[in-house]
Amino acid sequence: MPPRKIKCSFSDCKSAAQRISGDCAFCNGHYCNNHRLLEDHKCQNLEDCKKEAFEQNAMQLNKERTQVIRGV
Template sequence: MARKPTCDYKKDTVDKCTGLAQRIVGDCGFCGGHFCSKHRLLESHMCPNLEDCKKESHEQNASKLISERTVAIKGV
């Protein structure tokens, strides 16, 4: 029987996490790591691509706000 995967948080150090990696919700799409429920968030596992994620989200939000901008009709 195959061993269940453990959390990738600090996996090469003495302080490594021994929790079991969560399926689907524990997979980080930015760094490719597999994490337990405690370390699944980008901030929790110190994702090296956190700044890229924030920048991408900011750009998406800005473009959405610009596309939904309303213009006041003058002279009515």
């Protein structure tokens, strides 16, 4: 018996969810190609995602910051 297709978690959507790209790590939903982006399925944790991305970018910028050597 073939495995059941997972339906899109978005309300009123009857499409099949995408296997890997349709999984949302922030709300644990499974979404079709039309609703796979955070903005498209109105993810409840969108602000957490933005905050996490901002912190990662800030860490990367601090890591790449040029240090001034004085007294050389």
